[in-house]
Amino acid sequence: MIARATPGWAERLQRLWAPGDGPSSAAPPIDAPGSIELRGVTKVYRTHAGDHVVLDRIDARFDQTESVGILGRNGAGKSTLLRILGGAEQPDAGRVLRHGRVSWPIGFSGGFNGSLSGEENCRFVARIYAADIDYVVEYARAFAEIGEYFRMPVRTYSSGMRARLAFGLSMAIDFDVYLVDEVTAVGDSSFQEKCVRAFAERRERSSVIIVSHQLGTIRKYCDKCAILRRGRLELFDDIDEAAKSYEAMS
Amino acid sequence: MSSLLRGALVQLRVVHALALRETRTRFGAHRLGYLWALLEPLLWIGTFWGFFAIAHRQAPDGMDVVPFLATGIIPYSMAMQTAEKGSQAINGNKALLFYPHVHTLDLILARGALEVATLTVVLLVITGGWALFTEGFVLDDALRVATGLGLAGLFGMALGLVLCAAGVMTNSVDRIRGPLFRPLFWISGLFFTANAIPTRVREIMLYNPILHCVEMVRDGWFPTYHARYADPGYVVLWIVGLAFVGLTLERKVRSKVQLT
Numbered sequence: 001m002i003a004r005a006t007p008g009w010a011e012r013l014q015r016l017w018a019p020g021d022g023p024s025s026a027a028p029p030i031d032a033p034g035s036i037e038l039r040g041v042t043k044v045y046r047t048h049a050g051d052h053v054v055l056d057r058i059d060a061r062f063d064q065t066e067s068v069g070i071l072g073r074n075g076a077g078k079s080t081l082l083r084i085l086g087g088a089e090q091p092d093a094g095r096v097l098r099h100g101r102v103s104w105p106i107g108f109s110g111g112f113n114g115s116l117s118g119e120e121n122c123r124f125v126a127r128i129y130a131a132d133i134d135y136v137v138e139y140a141r142a143f144a145e146i147g148e149y150f151r152m153p154v155r156t157y158s159s160g161m162r163a164r165l166a167f168g169l170s171m172a173i174d175f176d177v178y179l180v181d182e183v184t185a186v187g188d189s190s191f192q193e194k195c196v197r198a199f200a201e202r203r204e205r206s207s208v209i210i211v212s213h214q215l216g217t218i219r220k221y222c223d224k225c226a227i228l229r230r231g232r233l234e235l236f237d238d239i240d241e242a243a244k245s246y247e248a249m250s
Numbered sequence: 251m252s253s254l255l256r257g258a259l260v261q262l263r264v265v266h267a268l269a270l271r272e273t274r275t276r277f278g279a280h281r282l283g284y285l286w287a288l289l290e291p292l293l294w295i296g297t298f299w300g301f302f303a304i305a306h307r308q309a310p311d312g313m314d315v316v317p318f319l320a321t322g323i324i325p326y327s328m329a330m331q332t333a334e335k336g337s338q339a340i341n342g343n344k345a346l347l348f349y350p351h352v353h354t355l356d357l358i359l360a361r362g363a364l365e366v367a368t369l370t371v372v373l374l375v376i377t378g379g380w381a382l383f384t385e386g387f388v389l390d391d392a393l394r395v396a397t398g399l400g401l402a403g404l405f406g407m408a409l410g411l412v413l414c415a416a417g418v419m420t421n422s423v424d425r426i427r428g429p430l431f432r433p434l435f436w437i438s439g440l441f442f443t444a445n446a447i448p449t450r451v452r453e454i455m456l457y458n459p460i461l462h463c464v465e466m467v468r469d470g471w472f473p474t475y476h477a478r479y480a481d482p483g484y485v486v487l488w489i490v491g492l493a494f495v496g497l498t499l500e501r502k503v504r505s506k507v508q509l510t
Binding site for chain 1: 346504
């Protein structure tokens with residue numbers, strides 16, 4: 001008798017239907033809100049040039065009320081890691097354990113529908129997160145400071161206005177973990193001040209994970225730092241130490 | 251609260267929010283947005299009413315011609331339009347999958363629910379409007395009509411899910427959809443009844459689940475029509491089969507959807 005090397009279709013089907021990170025993994029707090037644990041998380045992108053390992057067996061734990069910065073060059077896989085942390089993308093192997101409400105990756109624009117107004121987009125997001133709609137709309141409007149544009153289709157916005165709205169909207173909803181993608185480019189200095197203050201306030205009860213390729217950003221917002229390179233994540237307790245290692249890379 | 255129940259509540263909330271949002275994007279873009287949903291089937295009915303008049307044809311079995319055409323076109327649209335909207339769910343809404351608890355399935359459910367609700371209203375408006383000019387509104391068995399319409403909508407959603415997931419794997423899905431599904435317009439009983447066609451043709455035609463839905467709706471609608479060949483169980487089998495294939499494919503391609 002010949003042993004079968006490849007799994008049969010029934011077996012593959014069974015594996016496909018095995019429980020994984022379903023929609024319920026983004027559900028409300030269970031215990032120790034605001035912590036995320038990665039166990040052997042691997043992500044591979046298949047391209048025409050062959051397989052590209054973006055994340056290579058990453059184990060990490062982000063604890064409650066910590067703010068961690070993740071440094072990495074362009075294309076190091078920072079945004080992919082953030083999407084996997086948030087649950088919008090699934091790892092090819094490994095598990096992500098989330099405790100508490102995790103935000104979507106807050107950044108420039110993603111998630112807005114261009115033909116709807118800023119207000120309508122806010123109402124939608126408030127609904128899916130079961131937040132108080134009037135409060136969210138009012139908070140986002142006041143935070144974004146985009147005036148009349150708030151009632152106009154998002155496609156008419158400049159990228160700065162989109163980012164302002166995205167930021168205001170995410171601050172209006174109470175998350176246990178905020179995932180942030182490159183905050184540096186958002187708005188002018190007074191708006192940046194506002195962001196720093198909003199984060200400082202959140203940090204008392206929520207944790208923040210920021211990815212950036214700029215050390216300055218991480219210094220401003222974070223008290224811990226990690227470096228993502230060649231698919232591995234290296235954690236530093238001290239930002240200066242991370243800075244030294246990061247600069248040695250270039 | 252069990253995690254299953256909590257998951258179901260989250261999903262219900264998401265589908266509700268998506269349906270509201272789809273309403274705005276589907277109808278809000280034009281000033282006559284809602285009107286178009288009504289005008290399109292009306293134009294179809296008008297055209298074929300004209301054909302019937304020219305050919306001196308009557309609707310069979312004592313059915314009134316406008317309700318006869320409406321009860322053909324609406325269930326057909328409920329299946330095919332829902333499938334089409336569903337198949338484009340990912341491409342039209344990539345930005346939404348940005349939010350972790352919004353899934354492909356939610357997008358298809360929300361779009362499907364919106365199509366079914368819209369077309370039901372359209373059917374009632376058309377037949378109600380017609381009744382104003384004729385002897386009055388007749389609806390024999392509302393439950394049977396609802397079953398036919400519901401099955402047509404579910405069939406459309408299940409088919410849409412399969413097409414949507416297959417579309418992630420290959421671009422050719424968009425190309426084969428037309429040649430594959432457009433013929434259904436002519437063989438789904440929009441202009442004829444299963445009772446009235448030759449036995450040998452009928453045996454083949456009855457493999458088409460949409461014909462069963464149309465027959466069910468007409469059977470429930472008209473007191474004078476009795477659909478001898480409509481089989482709800484057959485349609486349910488199709489729905490379960492397609493849903494299984496679609497959900498499996500969706501799981502397989504889930505990690506392949508490129509968000510950026």
